[in-house]
Amino acid sequence: MGDLGRRRPRDQPSTTMANLAVELFGIRCAHPVWAAAGPNVLDGAHALRAAQGGASALVMKTISTEAARVPKPCMARVGADALVNCELWSELAAEEYLAKEYALAKSSGVPVIASIGYRPEELAELGPRVEATGCVDAIEFSLHYTGRGHEEVLAAARALRAAVRLPIIAKLSPGMGDLGEVAEALEPYVDAFAAINSVGPVWVVDTERGRPLLGSEDGRGWLSGRPIKPIALRCVREVASRVKVPVIGVGGIVCGQDAIEFLMAGAWVVQVCTAAILRGPQVYGAIAREMAEWMEAHGYTSVEEVRARGRSLVCGMGGVDYAGQAPQVDEERCTRCGLCVTSCCPRALTLKNEGRARIEVDTALCVRCGLCRTVCPHGAIT
Numbered sequence: 576m577g578d579l580g581r582r583r584p585r586d587q588p589s590t591t592m593a594n595l596a597v598e599l600f601g602i603r604c605a606h607p608v609w610a611a612a613g614p615n616v617l618d619g620a621h622a623l624r625a626a627q628g629g630a631s632a633l634v635m636k637t638i639s640t641e642a643a644r645v646p647k648p649c650m651a652r653v654g655a656d657a658l659v660n661c662e663l664w665s666e667l668a669a670e671e672y673l674a675k676e677y678a679l680a681k682s683s684g685v686p687v688i689a690s691i692g693y694r695p696e697e698l699a700e701l702g703p704r705v706e707a708t709g710c711v712d713a714i715e716f717s718l719h720y721t722g723r724g725h726e727e728v729l730a731a732a733r734a735l736r737a738a739v740r741l742p743i744i745a746k747l748s749p750g751m752g753d754l755g756e757v758a759e760a761l762e763p764y765v766d767a768f769a770a771i772n773s774v775g776p777v778w779v780v781d782t783e784r785g786r787p788l789l790g791s792e793d794g795r796g797w798l799s800g801r802p803i804k805p806i807a808l809r810c811v812r813e814v815a816s817r818v819k820v821p822v823i824g825v826g827g828i829v830c831g832q833d834a835i836e837f838l839m840a841g842a843w844v845v846q847v848c849t850a851a852i853l854r855g856p857q858v859y860g861a862i863a864r865e866m867a868e869w870m871e872a873h874g875y876t877s878v879e880e881v882r883a884r885g886r887s888l889v890c891g892m893g894g895v896d897y898a899g900q901a902p903q904v905d906e907e908r909c910t911r912c913g914l915c916v917t918s919c920c921p922r923a924l925t926l927k928n929e930g931r932a933r934i935e936v937d938t939a940l941c942v943r944c945g946l947c948r949t950v951c952p953h954g955a956i957t
């Protein structure tokens with residue numbers, strides 16, 4: 576953690592006030608935590624709850640020209656902060672959103688972004704109707720079911736660009752190949768990218784009932800939440816390094832520190848879906864508050880400063896001679912919990928119980944893998 580920034584000594588009060596406000600393509604937000612498309616924002620009433628919970632902008636559930644027929648069950652929890660789903664897009668007809676759901680969402684006072692899908696002709700039809708409501712600040716289009724070919728993806732972006740004047744966000748899925756390459760090809764047609772949609776397909780089985788957890792024909796679904804965060808971070812970095820327009824990070828964000836990681840990967844703002852489903856809409860505000868606390872504790876005054884720090888991150892071995900560096904245990908912080916000992920495959924760490932218990936490091940056995948530093952819950956190993 577210490578190498579992420581300029582951590583202020585614990586006993587020193589913060590002298591900085593972090594400003595979390597962000598502006599992208601004319602949309603101003605009090606902080607960078609948005610609601611992502613999903614059942615957390617499935618209609619206007621849910622959108623209002625998301626705004627009350629602290630979301631600074633609302634990306635509504637994806638609609639298409641035909642309402643989806645979603646197989647049930649369509650969601651299952653698969654561990655802490657993780658879900659699988661086969662929810663497709665909205666089961667509500669587009670007409671409902673156009674007639675009242677976007678207006679209700681807009682009454683929250685925060686920016687509203689419609690999400691539409693999927694084929695070029697569907698985007699060309701829906702885009703202008705969404706724009707005509709006057710209740711929407713931007714349009715996100717999902718490429719989740721568009722097809723994998725470059726041409727199909729480009730045709731979708733071109734069709735929507737030709738049909739609307741509102742800012743457009745292309746939402747990328749992790750299975751689309753080299754996302755940097757895809758984003759570069761799409762950039763002339765869009766104002767921003769959101770990365771990523773859920774990961775998969777995946778398959779999960781209920782061993783007690785002897786059937787898949789999800790009701791889709793083949794039991795397949797999509798994984799979201801905590802486990803996908805490292806994939807999403809890699810995708811965001813890949814896209815942000817190739818395009819000039821803003822990138823929106825989404826995937827596995829549960830707390831403020833997660834969101835900070837996305838800023839360092841190159842995101843301007845983040846979106847949250849699974850954590851809001853499992854923990855409730857107040858999670859948006861909690862994440863924003865934790866971001867502010869982290870920034871103040873580390874001496875950052877703006878979101879842009881955190882992003883800039885990400886651009887200058889040292890990658891690779893950064894000139895450090897790891898061969899000469901064995902782990903050092905801070906006796907004050909160490910609680911002798913033994914987690915580092917258990918996970919040390921070369922058996923270089925031992926819990927010595929003679930006299931005062933302590934962790935002993937055998938520098939000859941240590942292979943400098945770095946695992947112990949990240950396993951220790953107390954930050955006792957450097």
Ligand SMILES: Cc1cc2nc3c(=O)[nH]c(=O)nc-3n(C[C@H](O)[C@H](O)[C@H](O)COP(=O)(O)O)c2cc1C
Binds near residue numbers: 612613663664798846
């Ligand atoms: C149940 C469920 C439904 C979703 N529906 C949509 C959708 O309609 N449109 C869309 O673009 N993304 C949809 N997503 C994807 C999320 O917006 C988000 O990109 C993904 O879940 C990763 O973020 P998370 O880990 O915070 O959930 C859905 C996700 C879940 C879990």
